[in-house]
Amino acid sequence: MIADEATLARLMAMAQRGDREAYAALLPACQSWLKRYFARRIGPCELDDLVQETLLSLHRKLASYDPSRPFLPWLAAIARYRWVDLLRKIYKANEVEIDGDFEALPDEPGISARISLERLFAQLPSAQVAAIEMVKIEGLTVSEASRATGQSESLIKVNIHRGLKRLTALIEKA
Amino acid sequence: MKTMPNRSEGLIDLLVADLKPTPPLTQSGGMARAGLAALAAICIAVFGIGIRRDLAAGQLDPVFLLSSGLFLLLACASAWSVIQMSRPHVGNHQTGWAWAIAMAAVLPVSGLLTWVVSLASGGTLAVDGEGWKCLVMGTALGALMAAGLTLWLRRGAPTSPERAGLLTGIAAGSTGMFAFALHCPHNDIAHIGLWHGLAVVVSSVLGRLLIPSAIRW
Numbered sequence A: 001m002i003a004d005e006a007t008l009a010r011l012m013a014m015a016q017r018g019d020r021e022a023y024a025a026l027l028p029a030c031q032s033w034l035k036r037y038f039a040r041r042i043g044p045c046e047l048d049d050l051v052q053e054t055l056l057s058l059h060r061k062l063a064s065y066d067p068s069r070p071f072l073p074w075l076a077a078i079a080r081y082r083w084v085d086l087l088r089k090i091y092k093a094n095e096v097e098i099d100g101d102f103e104a105l106p107d108e109p110g111i112s113a114r115i116s117l118e119r120l121f122a123q124l125p126s127a128q129v130a131a132i133e134m135v136k137i138e139g140l141t142v143s144e145a146s147r148a149t150g151q152s153e154s155l156i157k158v159n160i161h162r163g164l165k166r167l168t169a170l171i172e173k174a
Numbered sequence B: 001m002k003t004m005p006n007r008s009e010g011l012i013d014l015l016v017a018d019l020k021p022t023p024p025l026t027q028s029g030g031m032a033r034a035g036l037a038a039l040a041a042i043c044i045a046v047f048g049i050g051i052r053r054d055l056a057a058g059q060l061d062p063v064f065l066l067s068s069g070l071f072l073l074l075a076c077a078s079a080w081s082v083i084q085m086s087r088p089h090v091g092n093h094q095t096g097w098a099w100a101i102a103m104a105a106v107l108p109v110s111g112l113l114t115w116v117v118s119l120a121s122g123g124t125l126a127v128d129g130e131g132w133k134c135l136v137m138g139t140a141l142g143a144l145m146a147a148g149l150t151l152w153l154r155r156g157a158p159t160s161p162e163r164a165g166l167l168t169g170i171a172a173g174s175t176g177m178f179a180f181a182l183h184c185p186h187n188d189i190a191h192i193g194l195w196h197g198l199a200v201v202v203s204s205v206l207g208r209l210l211i212p213s214a215i216r217w
Helices: A005-016 A020-039 A044-060 A072-093 A118-122 A126-137 A142-149 A153-170 B005-018 B027-050 B062-085 B096-104 B106-120 B131-155 B161-180 B189-210
Strands: none
Touching: A005 A020, A005 A072, A020 A044, A020 A072, A020 B005, A044 A072, A044 B005, A072 A126, A072 A153, A118 A126, A126 A142, A126 A153, A142 A153, A153 B161, B027 B062, B027 B131, B027 B161, B062 B096, B062 B106, B062 B131, B062 B161, B062 B189, B096 B106, B096 B161, B106 B189, B131 B161, B131 B189, B161 B189
């Protein structure tokens, strides 16, 4: 199901009033949207968990949606927050094992490019983007990323740390 | 690529079953709560600690008016931004608080300049022994605003907890200092700029350090 912005906003407003039928229609639509949204920015093995985490956040933070505003920019802000949070968790846990090929879906979600995840990366210096993409999204080790980019291993770590910090500050802006 | 029909459908069923009516957070609701916190701080300052004599006598000092106005505006602008941050939205641009900080920074800068000019023209470095009371009491009175805004943020979904914490601290410090200025008898710009300004700085640092962990989601 690919619902338009106005339909999603109306379903969300009804869900805030406690309408379960509306909510049951809204959540699968959000799930599909989130899958497309995250597909190019997270490893396939993390996609499932990230979509579910974001749906849970949507549920817990229902009150934070303002029904006088569009729905998708709100959902995108929640999704971006969960995505950056996941990247940070991976960074902290030093887990860099992401297997499987990257499947780039050709279709961008049918909304303004303004809320795409790519716009966040566009605000970061290229060295930070390269470090985050290689280590946190493509699953290279720090030393592999170091060889690929020509940055030292410690610089790769610094760039990941700074990049993630900057991403947090940009979630609603970029 | 993994598929997830069963897990996700199960989750969606659970979420639908758990749905309850959830009134949306509103800007006016948040500002009303912030206003109540500010009112409580003012009542404690006026009725609990005591109102300054000139105010009680119906006299208004221009420096007091000017500085209190700046602290009040800073409190309003930062509280407004904090409440906006509880409702995330890609495309949000909140810069009003930064202008309010720049405006309020006039006070400490003026205080510092007054101090420097006084020293340069042969004056002595007078240490204000009462100043720490303003620092402590302003920060303490601001805790009410900090608590109110933190609770509000916990209901919302701030996407930048660090900035939300910083702004909550600024709102708290400027509210606390606005309230305590109703008691503080000093009208000189050096005292207000240094000690009253310092209370806002201390609250901001505390907010930046302590609040993010309480509002992360």
